[in-house]
Structures are given as C-alpha cells and as structure tokens.
Amino acid sequence: MKGPGIVRGGVLAAALLSVLATAACGGTTRDDNEDGEGGPAAEPTGEANPDAPIDEGLSVAFLPKQVNNPYFTVADAGGEDAVNEFDGEYKEVGPTEASASSQVSYINTLTGQQTDVIVTSANDPNAVCGALNNARNAGVAVVTFDSDTDPGCRDLFINQATAQSIAENQIELISEQIGGEGKIAILSATPNATNQNAWIDLMREELEKPEYDGIELVDVVYGNDEDQKSFQETQGLLRSYPDLAGIVSPTTVGVAAAARYLSGSEYKGEVALTGLGTPNQMREFVHDGTVEAFALWDPAQLGYLAAYAGAAFASGQITGVEGQTFTAGELGEYTIGAAGEIVLGPPTVFDAGNIDDYDF
Structure with a gap:
C-alpha cells in the first residue's frame, strides 16, 4: 500500500474503526x-x-x-x-x-x-x-x-477525505470534461446517506463560484446503491434531459452502472461521466473512451x-x-x-x- 498524502498517482484511503467503551x-x-x-x-x-x-x-x-x-x-x-x-x-x-x-x-x-x-x-x-x-x-x-x-x-x-475536498474534486473533474459549460446531473446512492448528502450540498455551493457560471445542475436522482436502479436512473436522466452535458455519480455502484449504460448508448463520448469508483470497476470504461477521469481513495x-x-x-x-x-x-x-x-x-x-x- 502507498502511504497517505499522495494525490493523482498515489492511492489514499480514509477509514475508521470503532473502539472499546x-x-x-x-x-x-x-x-x-x-x-x-x-x-x-x-x-x-x-x-x-x-x-x-x-x-x-x-x-x-x-x-x-x-x-x-x-x-x-x-x-x-x-x-x-x-x-x-x-x-x-x-x-x-x-x-x-x-x-x-x-x-x-x-x-x-x-x-x-x-x-x-x-x-x-x-x-x-x-x-x-x-x-x-x-x-x-x-x-x-x-x-x-x-x-x-x-x-x-x-x-x-x-x-x-474531507467533504469539501470531495465536492471540489468532483466539480473540477466534470467542469474540465464538459469545457466549463452545460447541464449536469447527479446520480447519488440512497436519499438519506450522510456522506452523499454532505457532498451534494457542497457541490451545489461549489457551483456558485464564478468559474462555474456556465454549469447548471438540473437534477439529483438516487440509484439506492443498486446496479439496475442506477442503470435505469441514468437512462431516465438522458430521456428527461437529452441535452445533458455530464453526470456526476459519487458512489461506486452508481458510477459503474452509469458507465455501463453510456458505453452501449448513443451518448458514449457525448455525455461526460465522473464520480467515485474503483479502478477495477471502471478500467474498461476508461479504456473504451466512455469515462475520461474519476476519483476515489x-x-x-x-x-x-x-x-x-x-x-x-x-x-x-x-x-x-x-x-x-x-x-x-x-x-x-x-x-x-x-x-x-x-x-x-x-x-x-x-x-x-x-x-x-x-x-x-
């Protein structure tokens, strides 16, 4: 394992274990x-x-x-x-x-x-x-x-990782991939997930910055950390917003399901996708051009x-x-x-x- 403190080329983790009373x-x-x-x-x-x-x-x-x-x-x-x-x-x-x-x-x-x-x-x-x-x-x-x-x-x-650093990372990645302008949506996990909601709130704040004036967040949907539902929610987003420029999915199940849908659709290479995923899940979608970049620890x-x-x-x-x-x-x-x-x-x-x- 690589140690902490490495970004873009070193793997980071964040975790916690409970302890005695x-x-x-x-x-x-x-x-x-x-x-x-x-x-x-x-x-x-x-x-x-x-x-x-x-x-x-x-x-x-x-x-x-x-x-x-x-x-x-x-x-x-x-x-x-x-x-x-x-x-x-x-x-x-x-x-x-x-x-x-x-x-x-x-x-x-x-x-x-x-x-x-x-x-x-x-x-x-x-x-x-x-x-x-x-x-x-x-x-x-x-x-x-x-x-x-x-x-x-x-x-x-x-x-x-801090919620702020994740929000900044996700918005920076999607902005880079859509050229700083266009409609985006978020595919989240469960509606009550503490970490997901914190990240989404901070992503909304991040989008208020002047450098992201050209980006509009049009929807947040939930795949409940289920592969098929996340796949269907991705499909639904593109039916509702055919001019969607990109999707952010800060959940490993969601981003992999969204990539699978995009890779077999007319939107491959047209709609950007980023989020939080594991390399083994996302490798084929990076190599086939469906996904440019994503993040995780x-x-x-x-x-x-x-x-x-x-x-x-x-x-x-x-x-x-x-x-x-x-x-x-x-x-x-x-x-x-x-x-x-x-x-x-x-x-x-x-x-x-x-x-x-x-x-x-």
Whole structure:
C-alpha cells in the first residue's frame, strides 16, 4: 500500500474503526442519550498512553452499508488485514440491501455478543442511533467510517477525505470534461446517506463560484446503491434531459452502472461521466473512451486505518481527544481532529495514464 498524502498517482484511503467503551479502557466518556435521537458528542476524557501496546484478542466487527457492495468488500478486507496484524478477532456482518434501518438488527446482535468494537458505515444518520447508543452503554466501542451517524451516537469517525475536498474534486473533474459549460446531473446512492448528502450540498455551493457560471445542475436522482436502479436512473436522466452535458455519480455502484449504460448508448463520448469508483470497476470504461477521469481513495486502506484506529482507542493509546496521535501500521501516524474525526487525505484521480497501476 502507498502511504497517505499522495494525490493523482498515489492511492489514499480514509477509514475508521470503532473502539472499546469507557468501562473497558477507561478512555472516553459516553453520551448519556439513550433515546436514539443522538445529540452533541460528549467530550472525551481520560489519560491516553501512546506507548501502550495494542491489546491482543480484540473482537472487531465490520458492519458495512451492504455486504454485496464491491467497495465495502475491499474496504472490509483491508480491515481484516489490520486485525490480523494486531492479533485480533475479525468478522464482517451486514445486510444485502442498503435500506435505512437494515443495520439495526446486526448492531443489536453484536451488542449481545459483547463485541469489543463495531465499525460501521451508516445507511441513515438517525435510524441506527438508538442501537448504537445501546451498544455504547453496554460497553461496545462504536466507530463510523465512510458515512457518519450523529456524532452523539459514536466514539470516532474516520473520514475517507474531507467533504469539501470531495465536492471540489468532483466539480473540477466534470467542469474540465464538459469545457466549463452545460447541464449536469447527479446520480447519488440512497436519499438519506450522510456522506452523499454532505457532498451534494457542497457541490451545489461549489457551483456558485464564478468559474462555474456556465454549469447548471438540473437534477439529483438516487440509484439506492443498486446496479439496475442506477442503470435505469441514468437512462431516465438522458430521456428527461437529452441535452445533458455530464453526470456526476459519487458512489461506486452508481458510477459503474452509469458507465455501463453510456458505453452501449448513443451518448458514449457525448455525455461526460465522473464520480467515485474503483479502478477495477471502471478500467474498461476508461479504456473504451466512455469515462475520461474519476476519483476515489483506496478502500482497502480505508478499512486498514479504521481497524488500527479502533485498536489504538481500545488499548488506551488514544481517548478521542483532538490532537492525539496514533500509528496505523504501515500507513504511519494520524491525528485526531475535532469531534473525534480522523481524515486520511484527499481523493486520487484515475485516468488512462494511471489506472492500470492499481488493482482494487
């Protein structure tokens, strides 16, 4: 793996892993909210011991948005690599559909099994709050990665990149590809996905800048992170807006489905497409001219960093206080930001010149 801090030619990740409860490590003060509504995150307290070894045998469970999503398959495998490195016990559980409440029963089961660490990417910021707070009250460390929940319902969040950097990247890419003018649309994942909505809001703000005066955002549609629905939504966009210049799809399922539709249609080479995708998904569409460039971080590093963050927290190396640092295996040192957020770095841009250098 390549380390953090590399853009356009190095792979970046961003991730997060959950960590042990106060009773287990004497680290973070829990939020007393038990009604599932969340609220302001409690300020972490307690002494950190950066020299403490990682505890052996930590049980770490990854709960992705959906287990059949290629993006999370790669991310969770990176988490498993890290857990194996520090001699923990790894498992992956989760729903096959990314609906709002589909993760709740898995959280409840993991809580009952006295799992040390739950690492989850929330399908909905509110639907999982009650279950996550129940887990925290039972002594489970809760860390979100990729898509956050209410900060009052978790202990740490590892962000793959800042929302601002992703929004800037996506608008810059589509602007370059359509010559700075024309109608564009966004093909998102689920309507309630925390990360997607944050990115879309910031993309709207980015489009208000003078340099993007010639670009008009005409629609936002949702493929629910389902291949066929995303394919159909792409088709629907082009029927509704035959003069569409480009599509931005900041979801790996959506951008691959949109590329598949465009590659077999009259719009290939005429309608630009960018978004967030994996090189292995998008390689054929870059080589056949359907897609010029897209972006992502390395999801394997996302999971890897998540696991080490959780292990560091669970072992008392960190307690969640802003400014504390820890070492994430071969990725090196990371620093905790405000509200327990850990950011890996900006996304990497993939195009015909570098896409064959990556395999994920």
